[in-house]
Amino acid sequence: MEIVGEVEESLKELRDCFKSGRTRSVKWRKTQITALLQLLHDKEDVIFEALRQDLGKHPVESYRDEVGVVIRSADNALSCVEKWMAPKKNHIPLLFFPGSGEVLSEPLGVVLIFSSWNIPVALSLDPLIGAISAGNVVVLKPSEHAPHCSSFLANTLPQYLDSKAIKVIEGGSDVCELLLQQKWDKIFYTGNPRVASIVMSAAANNLTPVTLELGGKCPAILDSLPSSSEFWMAAKRIAGGKWGTCCGQACIAIDYVLVEEKFASVLIDSLKKTIRKFFGDNPIESKVTARIVNKHQFKRLCNLLEEPQVRASIVHGGSVDEENMFIEPTILLDPPLNSQIMTEEIFGPLLPIITVNKIQESIEFINSRPKPLAIYAFTKDETFKRTILSETSSGSVTFNDTLIQFICDGLPFGGVGQSGIGRYHGKYSFETFSHEKAVMHRNLCLEIEPRYPPWNNFKMQFIRLAYKLNYFGLLLHMLGLKRYN
Amino acid sequence: MSSNESKKVFDEGAALLLVDELRGIFASGTTRSYEWRVSQLKALSKLVDDREQQIIEALRSDLCKPPLETVAYEIAMLKNSCRVALKELKHWMKPEKVKTSMTTFPSSAEIVSEPLGVVLIISAWNYPFLLSLDPVIGAIAAGNTVVLKPSEIAPATSSLLAKLLEEYMDNSSIKVVEGAVDETSALLQQKWDKIFYTGNGRVGRIVMAAAAKHLTPVVLELGGKSPVVVDSDINLRVAARRIIAGKWGCNNGQACISPDYILTTKDFAPKLIDALKTELGKFYGENPLESKDLSRIVNMNHFARLRKLLEDDKVAGKIVYGGEKDESKLRIAPTILLDAPRNSLIMKEEIFGPLLPIITVNKLEESFDVINSGTKPLAAYLFTNNKKLREQFVTTVSAGGLVVNDTTVHLATHTLPFGGVGDSGMGSYHGKFSFEAFSHKKAVLYRGFKADASVRYPPYTKTKLRLLKALIGGSILGIIRAIFGWS
Numbered sequence: 001m002e003i004v005g006e007v008e009e010s011l012k013e014l015r016d017c018f019k020s021g022r023t024r025s026v027k028w029r030k031t032q033i034t035a036l037l038q039l040l041h042d043k044e045d046v047i048f049e050a051l052r053q054d055l056g057k058h059p060v061e062s063y064r065d066e067v068g069v070v071i072r073s074a075d076n077a078l079s080c081v082e083k084w085m086a087p088k089k090n091h092i093p094l095l096f097f098p099g100s101g102e103v104l105s106e107p108l109g110v111v112l113i114f115s116s117w118n119i120p121v122a123l124s125l126d127p128l129i130g131a132i133s134a135g136n137v138v139v140l141k142p143s144e145h146a147p148h149c150s151s152f153l154a155n156t157l158p159q160y161l162d163s164k165a166i167k168v169i170e171g172g173s174d175v176c177e178l179l180l181q182q183k184w185d186k187i188f189y190t191g192n193p194r195v196a197s198i199v200m201s202a203a204a205n206n207l208t209p210v211t212l213e214l215g216g217k218c219p220a221i222l223d224s225l226p227s228s229s230e231f232w233m234a235a236k237r238i239a240g241g242k243w244g245t246c247c248g249q250a251c252i253a254i255d256y257v258l259v260e261e262k263f264a265s266v267l268i269d270s271l272k273k274t275i276r277k278f279f280g281d282n283p284i285e286s287k288v289t290a291r292i293v294n295k296h297q298f299k300r301l302c303n304l305l306e307e308p309q310v311r312a313s314i315v316h317g318g319s320v321d322e323e324n325m326f327i328e329p330t331i332l333l334d335p336p337l338n339s340q341i342m343t344e345e346i347f348g349p350l351l352p353i354i355t356v357n358k359i360q361e362s363i364e365f366i367n368s369r370p371k372p373l374a375i376y377a378f379t380k381d382e383t384f385k386r387t388i389l390s391e392t393s394s395g396s397v398t399f400n401d402t403l404i405q406f407i408c409d410g411l412p413f414g415g416v417g418q419s420g421i422g423r424y425h426g427k428y429s430f431e432t433f434s435h436e437k438a439v440m441h442r443n444l445c446l447e448i449e450p451r452y453p454p455w456n457n458f459k460m461q462f463i464r465l466a467y468k469l470n471y472f473g474l475l476l477h478m479l480g481l482k483r484y485n
Numbered sequence: 486m487s488s489n490e491s492k493k494v495f496d497e498g499a500a501l502l503l504v505d506e507l508r509g510i511f512a513s514g515t516t517r518s519y520e521w522r523v524s525q526l527k528a529l530s531k532l533v534d535d536r537e538q539q540i541i542e543a544l545r546s547d548l549c550k551p552p553l554e555t556v557a558y559e560i561a562m563l564k565n566s567c568r569v570a571l572k573e574l575k576h577w578m579k580p581e582k583v584k585t586s587m588t589t590f591p592s593s594a595e596i597v598s599e600p601l602g603v604v605l606i607i608s609a610w611n612y613p614f615l616l617s618l619d620p621v622i623g624a625i626a627a628g629n630t631v632v633l634k635p636s637e638i639a640p641a642t643s644s645l646l647a648k649l650l651e652e653y654m655d656n657s658s659i660k661v662v663e664g665a666v667d668e669t670s671a672l673l674q675q676k677w678d679k680i681f682y683t684g685n686g687r688v689g690r691i692v693m694a695a696a697a698k699h700l701t702p703v704v705l706e707l708g709g710k711s712p713v714v715v716d717s718d719i720n721l722r723v724a725a726r727r728i729i730a731g732k733w734g735c736n737n738g739q740a741c742i743s744p745d746y747i748l749t750t751k752d753f754a755p756k757l758i759d760a761l762k763t764e765l766g767k768f769y770g771e772n773p774l775e776s777k778d779l780s781r782i783v784n785m786n787h788f789a790r791l792r793k794l795l796e797d798d799k800v801a802g803k804i805v806y807g808g809e810k811d812e813s814k815l816r817i818a819p820t821i822l823l824d825a826p827r828n829s830l831i832m833k834e835e836i837f838g839p840l841l842p843i844i845t846v847n848k849l850e851e852s853f854d855v856i857n858s859g860t861k862p863l864a865a866y867l868f869t870n871n872k873k874l875r876e877q878f879v880t881t882v883s884a885g886g887l888v889v890n891d892t893t894v895h896l897a898t899h900t901l902p903f904g905g906v907g908d909s910g911m912g913s914y915h916g917k918f919s920f921e922a923f924s925h926k927k928a929v930l931y932r933g934f935k936a937d938a939s940v941r942y943p944p945y946t947k948t949k950l951r952l953l954k955a956l957i958g959g960s961i962l963g964i965i966r967a968i969f970g971w972s
Contacts, residue, residue, distance in 0.1 A: 019857075021881075060945030060953065068957040090900045099891075101901050106883060108906070185907065193700060200697035204690050207707070209911040212700065230934045240942050278943040288943040367512070389929065390517065393599060396928035404592075404930065410583035411594050411928035416601070417678065421702045423926065436913065438886035438901035439879055440894060444720040444868070451730050453768040453778040455553035463553065467561035467897075468568075 003171070007178055010167050014110050014137040017164045024107060024135045029081055032132045032161050036125065037074050039160040040067055046156075047121055050148035054120065055246060056291035056325075065245055066121040069407060073126050076409050076426055077133045084133065084430045087439075099442045105434040107135035108209075109185030114176070114199070116190045117145035117293055118249045118347075123190045123213075124153055128166070130429025131188070137165040141179060143191075144172045145293055184208050186433060190251075192345075193418055200421075211422030211432050214415055215251035215345050216372035220402065221362045221388070222259040222267060223379035231263075234378040234400070235270035239278060241376060241402025243329045247290040248349040249297070252374045252403055255346050258362040261355040268331055268353065272316050275329045284326050292325045292348060301327055301348040304341045313352075360384070366392050371417030376402050395419050495664055500671040503660060507603045507630040510658050517600060517628045522574060525625045525654055529618065530567040532653040533560055539645060540614055547613060547639035549781040550736060558735065559615040562897060566619050569899050569916055570626045577626065577920045580929070592932045598924040600628035601702075602678035607669065607692065609683040610638035610783055611739045611837075616683045616706075617646055621659070623919025629679070630658040634672060636684075637665040638783055677701045679923060683741075685835075686908055704912030704922050707905055708741035708835050709862035713892065714852045714878065715749040715757055716869035724868040724890075725760035729768060731866070731892025733819045737780040738839040739787075742864040742886075742893050745836050748852035751845040758821060758843065762806055765819050773818040774811050782815045782838060791817055791838040799829035800842075807839075849874065853881050861885075861907030866892045885909050 022028055040047070047067055051057040057065075090101035111131050115124035124142050131138045140157070142150035154168040169175060180187075180202035189199045190213040203210045220238055225231045241254040248254075259267055279286045292298045302320055305311055310332065311318075317330035332352045335341050341352055356362055359379075366375065373395040377388050385399060395415040398405045405411055406425075414423030424432045448466075450459035458477075465473040515521055533540070537560055544550040544559065580595040604624050608617040617635045624631045633650070635643040647661040662668055673680075673695040682692045683706040696703045713728055732744045749757055769776040782788045792810065794800075800822055807820030817839050825831050825842040832842060846852050856865060865884040869875055875889055885905035886895045895901050896915075904913025914922045939949070 024880075058943070058945045060950045061943075063950055064941070064953055068953055072957050090898075099894075101895070101898055103902065104879065196700060197697050200700065201694050204693035204697055207686060207689060207693070207705065207908055207911065214700075225934075233934045236942065244942060280944070286944065288945050385931075389597060389927075390599075391514070393602075393925065394927065396930070398930045399932060400934060401592075401930070401932035404932070405594075405928055408583070408585055408592075408594055408928075408930060410585060411930065412596065412926050413928065416925040416927070418700060421700065435883070435906040436902050437884065437906070438895050438898075438903065440886070440888045440891070440898065440901065441875075442888065442890040442894070444723045444870070444890050451734075452726055453551070453553075453734060454770075454776075455551055455778050460553050460556055463557045463561060467557075467565050 003175060004178060007169065007175075007182065010139065010169065011110065011182055013164060014139065014167065018107070018109055018137045023137055023162075023165050026082055026085065028162070029133050029135060030078060032166070033074050033078050033081075033129060035160045036129065036132075037071065037078075039156060040071055040074075043152075043156060046152060047149075050152045051121065053148045054117070054146040055249075055293055056287075056289075057246065058288050058290075061245070061288075061290065062121075065119055069122045070125045070129070072407065072409070073129050073425070073429075077129050077430075080427065081133045081430070084427050099440060101438070101440045104437045104439055105134065105430070106437050108433060108435055109136060111136045111138050111186040111188065111433060112179060112182075112184045113138060113140045114187070114189045114191065115140065115142050117143035118246045118251070120146035120149035121153075124149075127188045127190070127424060127429065130424055131433045132166070134430050134433035136185070136433050138167070139179070140166070140168045141176065142168065142170065144170065186211070188424075188432070189213065196420070211414070211424065212420045213251070213413075213422075213424070214373065214418065214420040215347070216370055216415065216419040217255035217345050218252060218372045218374040218376070218394075219362070219366055220254045220257045220376040221359065221378065222257055222263065223359045223377070223381060223384060224260065224263060225378065225380060230380075231266065232270055235267060236274050237378075237400075237402050238376075239271055239274040239329075242351050243275070243278065243289060243349055245403060247292065247327075248351075249290070249293060249347050250403075252406055253347075254351065254376060254402060255372070256342070256352040256354055258354050258356055258359070258365060260359050261357060264333060264353055264355050268315055268333065271331055271351075275316070279329065283328055284321055284324060289329070289349075292327055295325070297348070298322065298325050298327070301346075301350065304344075304346065304348075304350060305330070307336075307339050307341075310335045310339050310341055317349075360387070363387060363391050371395075371415070371419055373415045373419035374398065374405065393417065495662060495668045495671060497671045497674050500662075500675050503632065503662070504603055504675045504677070507632065507658065507660070511600070511602050511630045515655075516625075516630055516658050519574065519578065521655070522626055522628055523571065525659070526567050526571050526574070526622065528653045528655075529622065529625070530564060530571070532649050533564055533567070536649055539649075540642075543641040543645045544614065544639075546641040547610070548736065548739075548783055549779075551778045551780065553778075554734070554736065554780070555614075559612055562615055563618055563622075565897075566622045566899065566915075566919070570622050570920070573917065574626055574920075577917055585930070592930055594928070594930045597927045597929055598627070598920070599927050601923060601925055602629060603632070604629045604679040604681065604923060605632050605634065605672060605675075605677045607634045607672075607680070607682045607684065608636055609741075610636035611736050611741070613639035613642035614646070617642075620681045620683070620914060620919065620922075623914055624681070624923045625659070626920045627923035629923050631660070632672065633659070633661045634669060635661065635663065637663065679704070681914075681922065682706065689910070704904070704914065705910040706741070706912075706914075707863065707908065707910040708837065709860060709905065709909040710745040710835055711742060711862040711864040711866070711884070712852070712856050713744040713747045713866040713868070714849065714856075715747055715753065716849055716867070716871055716874060717750060717753040717756075718870050719868050719890075721756060721760045722764070725757070725764045727868075727891050729761065729764055729819075732841055733765070733769070733779060733839055735893060737782070737817075738841075739780065739783060739837055740893070742896055743837075744841065744866060744892055745862070746832065747841065747843040748846060748849075748855060749843060750849055751847065754823060754843055754845050758805055758823065761821060765806070769819065773807070774809055774814070774816045779816075779819075779839075782817055785815070787838065788812065788815050788817070791836075791840065794831040794834070794836065794838075794840060795820070797830045800825045800831055803842075850877065853877065856882055861905070861909055863905045863909035864888065864893070864895070883907070885913075
């Protein structure tokens with residue numbers, strides 16, 4: 001019961017804070033983002049340690065995927081926030097002369113951010129930057145599955161940020177439920193479709209808009225490439241896109257690879273070599289790859305491998321170490337398509353390679369499954385690129401590389417269909433947490449008489465011409481020179 | 486509807502079949518082409534041109550809507566939407582180039598708009614023609630297949646829409662399903678790629694909860710109590726006329742952006758009431774119940790609802806103008822109430838009819854607090870010549886849209902997004918925003934095989950960390966230093 005009171009108390013305080021208007025000023029927004037940068041600067045080592053404990057991430061990975069991402073995002077917001085906030089002037093049809101229109105971005109109010117455990121720092125702080133730059137007050141609920149990061153955020157954010165406006169509430173599913181019962185002005189959720197559906201249903205009670213950042217089975221398409229160095233580079237980028245980020249536990253990580261049958265063995269060889277290059281002969285010892293987050297996920301991944309036909313399809317790796325929660329980078333060749341590994345999002349270091357006769361078939365393969373968050377395609381064939389773009393649907397498409405669309409500020413990041421609703425990053429983060437208010441200014445001098453009843457044919461004709469913006473016709477009409485119909 | 490014709494039941498099975506069929510059509514790619522979109526927009530424009538008289542008749546039958554109102558707010562607006570879409574479509578469809586940063590160099594990026602797939606549009610009865618077809622324009626322009634469910638409360642328009650869309654449009658990709666709660670429920674069970682709903686908050690919640698099951702994004706166009714704040718330093722006659730045009734001139738107040746109540750100072754209220762009375766007299770004559778220039782109340786339910794608002798004890802004696810009713814003709818005269826208490830029914834619910842309460846405050850600035858103490862309305866209006874007050878209004882009042890010195894005209898401005906916030910809805914449309922409401926913005930990044938920073942890959946080292954920091958900081962010097970191991 002205690003927690004109920006705490007949540008309600010926090011919310012009241014937040015709502016009062018928002019009403020005071022403090023969070024609307026540019027100064028407040030910039031101060032908060034600057035403070036966040038200071039936090040990242042001061043506490044870098046603490047963050048590295050928390051990530052190591054929760055997920056076994058190496059500092060380089062932690063910096064690349066978490067700290068660095070947030071710094072970039074904060075820098076970008078600092079330099080752009082005034083531009084984003086500026087009212088957008090709009091041109092208004094002459095009919096409403098004299099008048100002017102503009103679109104003003106205003107904060108939504110009290111927003112709730114649920115983040116996830118796989119990139120627990122960046123997926124908490126990156127949306128937070130959006131919410132702050134749009135002038136909202138925020139509750140952040142970090143994932144309880146990354147407990148060190150969660151408590152780090154809960155302890156450290158209040159030291160650096162305006163604690164009346166930005167609160168961290170820790171907890172498990174009971175707290176989530178409690179939070180979802182409250183009325184929010186926006187809910188931003190990163191996680192899986194099952195919970196997302198619950199979040200959205202709860203949001204529906206209060207007509208709260210949601211942004212849902214989910215995942216899906218993100219495919220990589222590998223076309224024939226003219227030179228072996230390019231093929232090698234592609235394999236390297238695929239390996240980076242699978243095992244490089246949180247050991248495959250990332251929403252935009254490659255889920256499976258589609259390749260023509262004749263290239264499969266070359267691909268497998270290249271991947272094996274890359275794995276050795278990345279992680280050495282004994283990946284468990286290497287300490288460069290993250291571990292599986294918890295027992296539950298570990299079991300789930302082991303189960304995927306347990307189906308006999310799936311097990312038979314392993315061509316590399318496959319060993320697991322329960323004590324260290326480590327699963328070796330594993331490659332499978334053509335596991336059955338109806339096995340769980342091909343029907344569920346893998347979210348771990350297992351990489352099925354699916355062979356097709358002709359690479360063009362991959363389009364149909366992808367389209368027969370829910371829309372993924374990302375599609376990666378390695379090809380130099382411009383026609384094929386265009387076909388992929390126009391015939392498949394996904395949150396994003398990246399040609400000849402993996403993952404880096406995530407750090408391109410100019411691009412919106414978000415899913416479609418099963419992979420999510422809404423988008424963020426850069427100015428899209430700002431928009432996600434803003435309401436675009438249409439404002440129209442008129443004065444009380446000039447009056448267009450035909451707007452008003454009693455109605456007659458003259459007025460009817462006037463309105464017809466006005467809507468067509470036929471100003472010459474209007475003039476003739478006003479002068480009585482034009483017959484109705 | 487003829488009664489001896491055996492009516493086919495539209496149940497969940499039928500709905501599923503319909504969606505499957507449309508999914509097949511969408512997958513075939515027909516609706517994606519620019520040519521298809523243009524042909525459908527043109528067909529819609531032609532439909533409106535050809536059948537204007539029938540449309541006017543249907544609206545007369547459903548709402549006694551005056552022909553001029555039908556032409557001005559439904560037909561002309563719709564034609565305008567088609568015109569804008571046809572003119573701008575190429576431009577809207579064009580991928581948007583995006584600058585990429587040094588971190589991903591060398592690369593190029595763009596944002597491609599793609600159709601969402603199979604979309605459902607559920608429309609309302611008050612502007613049954615416009616609110617059905619205006620979203621359809623957006624859905625078509627964005628290249629989707631569409632199911633339109635018009636409101637059963639405007640039956641003549643509903644069946645006309647079903648008939649005309651079949652006749653004019655590509656009816657393998659654009660379908661109309663007529664019906665009430667059962668049909669709507671059957672439709673809502675299905676998986677859609679977007680649901681666009683116009684109506685009230687209660688049903689809005691049901692729609693969104695149904696959408697949540699399939700993670701379907703929604704646009705909800707709802708309403709709310711849209712206030713008008715009236716200052717005293719204004720051209721009173723013009724203001725009164727613009728308020729009347731927005732209230733009674735819009736389907737007799739049955740419009741989501743109609744002024745719901747007025748806020749003004751105690752001193753100014755009598756003058757405002759006089760001005761409103763004078764102009765109302767000029768517009769609708771001595772006996773407004775007989776006026777041909779006013780819509781009627783849509784049905785008995787709504788008539789009874791409005792009557793209840795007037796019969797509330799709390800507003801006894803508050804009527805200063807109007808109040809006449811004719812139940813047999815479903816007519817209520819323009820009615821003004823002065824200082825209805827804040828806890829009366831009429832001040833708690835969205836009125837959606839020809840009743841206009843005037844609430845007085847001591848200082849006009851207090852009205853902003855009154856507005857902000859309620860849920861966020863779809864629109865808010867202010868009449869003033871005071872620049873400071875205007876600025877305060879624009880910054881402190883949160884609503885879907887704001888208009889200073891006029892009412893409802895922002896609706897007709899296709900360059901402004903139209904939509905609510907909070908309880909007045911989510912998402913927006915009109916003009917380009919309609920296209921965007923029915924599109925997915927796909928991020929596309931192109932890379933070559935040339936440069937590749939090894940820092941991205943394991944095995945991880947201290948040097949890599951330094952280099953990464955320099956890269957992210959964007960400092961060229963730092964990058965050079967890190968590469969040479971100088972730091």
